[in-house]
Amino acid sequence: MTEEAQRVFDAIDALHGIADPTERARALTEVLKALPGQNKALKEARQSAVKELLDRPGASLRTVGAELGVSFSTVQDIAKGYSGSGRSRPKAD
Numbered sequence: 061m062t063e064e065a066q067r068v069f070d071a072i073d074a075l076h077g078i079a080d081p082t083e084r085a086r087a088l089t090e091v092l093k094a095l096p097g098q099n100k101a102l103k104e105a106r107q108s109a110v111k112e113l114l115d116r117p118g119a120s121l122r123t124v125g126a127e128l129g130v131s132f133s134t135v136q137d138i139a140k141g142y143s144g145s146g147r148s149r150p151k152a153d
Contacts, residue, residue: 075088106138110128110138111139113127114135121133121135121136121139
């Protein structure tokens with residue numbers, strides 16, 4: 061795991077350690093309220109990064125997938141902005 065990602069998870073874990081239950085509940089509520097917007101922003105940032113990788117000379121879905129440790133179809137889904145199950149994707153023409 062990258063250092064940046066680990067810091068995020070450490071901060072989330074620290075919420076569990078807040079001694080006062082009122083303060084713990086408030087802090088957790090703040091995080092839970094903000095997550096949907098952050099989730100969307102994170103997905104958009106990931107999509108942008110994957111598109112940058114695909115724009116490199118000689119890059120392909122397979123080479124980027126190998127670099128990221130995911131399948132080529134996952135790279136394709138990320139680049140197109142798909143998430144979730146295939147049922148929510150637009151039908152091919």
